[in-house]
Amino acid sequence: MATTTTPEVAPEVAPALEATPFEPRRGLTVGALGALALILVLTNGMYLTFLPRELVVGVLDLGTLALLLIGLIVGSRAAVHLPRPGRVDIPTVPRDVVVSLLAGAVTSLGAVLVVLAIDAPWDLRSAFPNLSPQLRTALVGEAGLGGLLTSIAAPILLAAVLGGASRLLGRRVRRALVVGTEVTLGLSMIELVARDLLGNVGLAALHKAMWVTNSGIRPLPAVALFAVATGLAFALGRRGPRERRFHAAEARTTRQRTVVLVAALAAALILPAFFGLIVNELLVNVGIFLLMALGLNVVIGYAGMLNLGSIAFFAVGAYGMAVLTSPTSPTFAPALSWWVALPIVVGLSALAGLLIGAPVIGLRGDYLAIVTLGFSEIIRLLFLSDWLGPYFGAAQGIRSIPGIDVGFTTLSGIDPRGMLYITIVFVLVAVYVSKQLQDSRVGRAWAALREDESTAQAMGIDTQQSKLLAFVIGAILASFGGALFAAKVGTVFPNSFALLVSIIILVVVIVGGMGHIPGVIVGAVVLIGILGGPRQPGLLQEFGEYKLLIYGAVLIYMMLQRPEGLVPSVRRTRELHAEEFSQDAWFDRKGRFIDDDADTDDGKA
Amino acid sequence: MALLEIVGLKKSFGGLNALQGVDFRIDRGEIVSIIGPNGAGKTSFFNVTSGIFPPDAGTIRFKDEDIAGLPPNLITERGLARTFQNVKLFPNLTVLENVMVGQHCRRRSGAWDAILRTPRFRREERETEERAREVLSFFGSRLSGYRLEQPASVLSYANRRRLEIARAMATEPDLLLLDEPTAGMNPRETAELTELIGKLRTEKGFTVVVIEHDMKVVANVSDRVVVLDHGVKLIEGDYATISTDETVIEAYLGRPESKEGAA
Numbered sequence: 001m002a003t004t005t006t007p008e009v010a011p012e013v014a015p016a017l018e019a020t021p022f023e024p025r026r027g028l029t030v031g032a033l034g035a036l037a038l039i040l041v042l043t044n045g046m047y048l049t050f051l052p053r054e055l056v057v058g059v060l061d062l063g064t065l066a067l068l069l070i071g072l073i074v075g076s077r078a079a080v081h082l083p084r085p086g087r088v089d090i091p092t093v094p095r096d097v098v099v100s101l102l103a104g105a106v107t108s109l110g111a112v113l114v115v116l117a118i119d120a121p122w123d124l125r126s127a128f129p130n131l132s133p134q135l136r137t138a139l140v141g142e143a144g145l146g147g148l149l150t151s152i153a154a155p156i157l158l159a160a161v162l163g164g165a166s167r168l169l170g171r172r173v174r175r176a177l178v179v180g181t182e183v184t185l186g187l188s189m190i191e192l193v194a195r196d197l198l199g200n201v202g203l204a205a206l207h208k209a210m211w212v213t214n215s216g217i218r219p220l221p222a223v224a225l226f227a228v229a230t231g232l233a234f235a236l237g238r239r240g241p242r243e244r245r246f247h248a249a250e251a252r253t254t255r256q257r258t259v260v261l262v263a264a265l266a267a268a269l270i271l272p273a274f275f276g277l278i279v280n281e282l283l284v285n286v287g288i289f290l291l292m293a294l295g296l297n298v299v300i301g302y303a304g305m306l307n308l309g310s311i312a313f314f315a316v317g318a319y320g321m322a323v324l325t326s327p328t329s330p331t332f333a334p335a336l337s338w339w340v341a342l343p344i345v346v347g348l349s350a351l352a353g354l355l356i357g358a359p360v361i362g363l364r365g366d367y368l369a370i371v372t373l374g375f376s377e378i379i380r381l382l383f384l385s386d387w388l389g390p391y392f393g394a395a396q397g398i399r400s401i402p403g404i405d406v407g408f409t410t411l412s413g414i415d416p417r418g419m420l421y422i423t424i425v426f427v428l429v430a431v432y433v434s435k436q437l438q439d440s441r442v443g444r445a446w447a448a449l450r451e452d453e454s455t456a457q458a459m460g461i462d463t464q465q466s467k468l469l470a471f472v473i474g475a476i477l478a479s480f481g482g483a484l485f486a487a488k489v490g491t492v493f494p495n496s497f498a499l500l501v502s503i504i505i506l507v508v509v510i511v512g513g514m515g516h517i518p519g520v521i522v523g524a525v526v527l528i529g530i531l532g533g534p535r536q537p538g539l540l541q542e543f544g545e546y547k548l549l550i551y552g553a554v555l556i557y558m559m560l561q562r563p564e565g566l567v568p569s570v571r572r573t574r575e576l577h578a579e580e581f582s583q584d585a586w587f588d589r590k591g592r593f594i595d596d597d598a599d600t601d602d603g604k605a
Numbered sequence: 606m607a608l609l610e611i612v613g614l615k616k617s618f619g620g621l622n623a624l625q626g627v628d629f630r631i632d633r634g635e636i637v638s639i640i641g642p643n644g645a646g647k648t649s650f651f652n653v654t655s656g657i658f659p660p661d662a663g664t665i666r667f668k669d670e671d672i673a674g675l676p677p678n679l680i681t682e683r684g685l686a687r688t689f690q691n692v693k694l695f696p697n698l699t700v701l702e703n704v705m706v707g708q709h710c711r712r713r714s715g716a717w718d719a720i721l722r723t724p725r726f727r728r729e730e731r732e733t734e735e736r737a738r739e740v741l742s743f744f745g746s747r748l749s750g751y752r753l754e755q756p757a758s759v760l761s762y763a764n765r766r767r768l769e770i771a772r773a774m775a776t777e778p779d780l781l782l783l784d785e786p787t788a789g790m791n792p793r794e795t796a797e798l799t800e801l802i803g804k805l806r807t808e809k810g811f812t813v814v815v816i817e818h819d820m821k822v823v824a825n826v827s828d829r830v831v832v833l834d835h836g837v838k839l840i841e842g843d844y845a846t847i848s849t850d851e852t853v854i855e856a857y858l859g860r861p862e863s864k865e866g867a868a
Contacts, residue, residue: 433720440719441712441729444698448706451695458655458693460681460710460776469716574697574756 020081020093027078027099031106034074038110038156041066043117045130046546048138053542054216055188061216062542063138064155065185071104071159072166078103079164092167100164101157108153115139115148172237180230187225188217189540196276268428272420280416282529284488285536287423290524291481292501293508294430294517295474300506301515301569302438303470304450306369309356309376310505313475315497316352317482319383320345322398322492323391329398331390338404338487345483346476352379353475354468361467364453376502384494397493404487413488426480431517437473446470447571500548501534507551511558513565514572522567527551607666608633608780608812609654609685614663616653623649625836626663631780636806636813638823640847641833642857647816648690650833651782655687656680668779682710686778688769690785690816696758700748703757703768704737707775740774743809744801763794770801774809781805783815787822795819802826820848820858832857 041047051063060068078100081090117124118136125131140147166174187194191211198207210221217225272280296310323329324341336344360371383392392398403412404422411418437443445466448456457463486492504527512523532538532547543550558565564573611629615622623646631637639647653660656677665673672680686707695703712733718726741748744767752760757768766786773781786802787795799822805811817823823830823844830847832839834856840847847853854860 436720436722437716440726441709441714441733442716442719444702444706445709447698447702448695448709451697452693454657454677455689455693455695456706458657458677458681458687458689459707459772460678460686461706462678473716571697571756574758578696578758 020090020096022095022099023081024099024102026082027102028106030074030078031103031109034070034103034107034156035110035113037070038067038107038152039114041070042111042114042135042139043128043130044546044549048130048132048135049545050542051138054212055185056219056222057212057216059219059222060188067152067155068159070107071156072163074103074107074156075100075160075163076166077163078160079167092164094168096167097161097164100160104157104160105153107160108148108156111139111148111152112145115145172234176230176234176237179233180226183229184217184222184226188222191216193279193539196278197274200274200276265428268424272417272424275417275420277416280420282539284416284419284423285533285538286524286529287420287427288481288485288488289505289508289528289533290427290521291423291430291484292478293505293512293520293524294427294434295477295479295481296505297474297509297515297517297520298434298437298446298477299470299474300509301520302434302443302450303446303467305361305467305470306365307372307471307474308369308499308502308506309372309374309379310474310478311497311499311502312356312372312376312379313349313352313478314482314485314501315376315379315383316349316475317345317479318486318492318497319392319398319482320348320479321483321486322401325486326398326401328400330393335402338402338483342483346479349475349479349482350472353472356475357468357471361464361471373499373502376497377499380494380497380499383497392494395494397491399491401486401490401492403490411487413490419484419488423484426484430477430480431521433473433477434517442466442469496535498534504528504534504551507555511554511565513568516565516567516569516572519565519567519569523565526566527554607631608668609814610664610666611654612664612666614650614653614665615661616649616658617661622836624653624660627833627836627838629831629838631812631814633779633812634806634810635828636802636815636826637829637831638827639814639816639831639833640818640820640823640857641839644835645833645857646836647833648784649836651687651784651814651816655685655782678710681776681778684777684779685782686773686776686780687782688766688773688784688786690788692762692765692769694757694765694768694772697756699754699756700741700760700768701734701737701753704740704771704775705733707740707772708733708736708777711777737775740771743774743804744771762789763791766790767798774805774811778811780812780814783813785816785818787817787819795822798822799825824848 047063047066049063050066051061053062054060055062055065079092079096081092081096083090114131115136117128118131118133139151141151166177169177191214194211195204195207195213198204209218211217272283275283292310292314295313296307299305299307299310321338321341323332324334324336324344325338327333327335329335356372356375360368360375363371382388384395386394388394403410403415405411406418406422409415409418411422413419438446445456445461448459448461449463449466453463485496489496508523508527509520510523511527512521513519528536528538530539531543531550532541537544538547562568564576607630609629609631611627614624614627614629616624627646627650629650639650641647649658652658654665656672656675656679659674663673664671667680667683667685670683672683672685675683695706698706712729714723714726714729717723718729738753741753747764747767748771752764757765760768766789770781770783770786773783783802787798790798802813802815802822803826805813813826815822815826827844829841830844831841832847832850832853839852839856840850842850848858
């Protein structure tokens with residue numbers, strides 16, 4: 001398989017001339033960065049918040065895990081040599097583990113600084129409220145600085161050595177170990193879900209055997225899980241370096257598509273029945289924000305317009321539904337049923353899309369982003385204003401919004417399972433609409449627009465009309481989310497529609513994979529489902545306070561390592577990896593060189 | 606009847622008078638070349654004619670309708686398509702998709718048709734793809750087979766130029782404006798394209814205006830040659846006439862011994 005780009009770089013270049021260099025300085029630099037990370041985790045309160053959360057009961061808690069992770073990453077990075085002239089891939093040798101140890105030691109010094117800061121005669125707590133006596137106790141107990149050795153230095157040094165040593169292992173083994181660790185830790189955090197899920201299918205005993213209620217996983221099952229996951233990952237893993245190929249779309253066959261579609265549909269219909277309250281509640285949140293993300297995906301992913309105000313359409317959907325259905329709506333209260341109000345709400349959102357879209361479609365790029373951001377704040381402030389207060393209730397919002405009457409029952413926030421079903425229906429509609437539009441004349445016009453607006457216009461595309469259409473479709477999809485949100489929560493306030501929500505949804509789309517529906521779904525499940533929505537807790541509730549910090553970290557990491565997203569669209573991958581693409585364009589899918597008209601088309605580009 | 610008739614076309618950018626009252630006409634079925642030194646206003650002439658910039662003065666009558674000041678998409682819809690001097694493809698769309706975009710203005714199905722997959726939508730999608738393949742087959746094996754699914758960004762320079770012509774052809778124009786179609790091609794590719802430009806008329810029935818620096822191409826394809834210099838038309842006539850004209854030699858061609866030096 002390893003046929004592509006990297007040619008064997010002249011192996012005969014005097015191999016014995018220079019032994020693997022010993023670079024303790026790298027240990028210092030990496031260690032210093034680690035110390036900064038450690039100081040951050042200690043002073044922002046994460047460590048103290050995470051300490052009581054047990055992962056492997058009696059063995060490992062989340063706070064210690066944070067330390068271990070810092071140690072592992074620092075140790076692993078410190079043991080890797082940077083390429084230098086003439087030496088592309090310098091292997092890690094056992095001696096490099098000493099560098100890792102050094103890096104771990106430097107990292108641990110971060111904790112010393114924190115303790116010194118707590119003991120300092122100046123008042124630092126007014127700026128860093130977490131530099132508290134409790135933190136000191138957690139770090140050193142009643143002892144002096146020596147206490148740090150056991151609480152901080154030991155785990156970090158141990159992890160650093162392990163991280164460094166892992167570089168001595170083969171790629172396949174290391175990857176298997178990473179997967180094993182991830183699976184074990186992942187399962188240790190989801191006791192709540194496991195209880196919910198297993199309890200519902202009569203496997204409460206299994207839950208009892210593996211987890212401790214309201215805590216983590218038991219040590220023995222953890223070891224077993226780790227062994228099984230690592231073994232499986234090793235067995236299934238591939239030899240050799242990771243390799244990514246950049247080809248034209250690997251089109252799935254119609255049969256594969258149908259299988260995937262049917263499986264997804266069946267899962268969507270059957271699974272909610274087995275989920276308990278909590279998982280269903282989580283998934284409803286995922287679905288509602290996914291609708292918004294799908295709407296934004298049309299605008300930004302398909303038509304390439306950076307819209308920072310997507311919350312505005314969601315807000316119009318939610319407020320429209322609130323005014324039309326709530327019997328206590330301040331002035332105008334027709335108290336319609338949800339279903340009658342829905343088409344009106346959709347129409348209102350489409351109108352909002354037109355009204356916001358019309359003045360801004362003449363703008364491009366950054367300017368469009370700024371103006372849409374402004375518009376979304378204007379809309380929120382209008383709902384908040386005293387001027388429109390008689391209609392929208394100003395800061396109090398609108399209360400007692402009824403649920404969705406579906407004949408035999410009424411769906412609302414107190415019935416997450418029913419709510420999930422109806423959310424799934426709307427998500428399916430949104431996915432279907434997005435997909436059909438993408439593969440059509442309209443979708444091609446959007447793609448052309450995204451690539452090069454003026455050329456698209458010169459090729460006969462009415463750019464104004466196409467852009468407006470994208471805005472309107474995006475607004476309608478987001479308004480589905482808003483309408484469901486109103487019925488679920490029962491109350492709408494202006495503050496539910498802050499700018500932050502637009503940003504979070506944008507992160508969902510970017511991290512998932514812009515312009516690609518599976519990507520957007522994965523993004524919503526990972527970010528909203530696991531970390532939590534703007535105000536809604538996610539699966540890992542202990543991250544709640546630090547959600548935005550983690551969002552930011554995830555975004556930065558993705559931008560650096562995988563800017564095309566978790567599940568990227570082919571087009572975006574092409575855009576971001578143009579070089580690799582033009583390289584691999586010379587090979588067919590089996591890795592054979594395509595040798596045609598090489599005599600005439602000697603590339604001048 | 607003239608297909609395109611331009612009278613007194615003027616355009617200036619700030620203090621630069623790119624076009625200072627150019628007259629131009631072309632009849633159906635003609636192939637006319639526009640030549641002239643760099644900065645003569647050739648590309649500005651195309652840009653104004655195709656609606657990228659509105660003219661400052663003058664009339665542009667295309668198929669007996671004044672199109673001056675219309676946006677480019679409406680001009681393309683009326684049957685006037687162009688290529689660009691610095692190739693402007695949609696780099697991350699495939700070859701086939703690029704050409705299918707060209708069909709946009711000839712189809713009518715909208716968002717509803719797409720969502721509901723109406724019969725009109727299916728028919729139009731089928732026709733669009735068939736038409737795109739047909740247009741690409743004009744270039745023989747150059748843009749066929751596995752190339753159809755490749756992104757435009759990986760094509761060789763010559764193929765990008767060909768694809769741009771294909772995309773313009775897909776808009777089903779009456780008049781094609783080609784801006785330096787052979788720039789950056791080697792002699793063999795140039796000869797091949799010269800022949801294709803002839804076929805654009807004989808096989809496809811297009812009327813063609815071509816900006817070209819390669820005098821061999823100009824001599825081979827054009828019925829008439831228009832020489833621009835400093836935004837004014839120096840002279841027009843058949844190749845034999847203009848190639849011996851003293852003012853043209855002075856302004857552009859140079860003395861016979863370095864006759865092709867400008868290419």
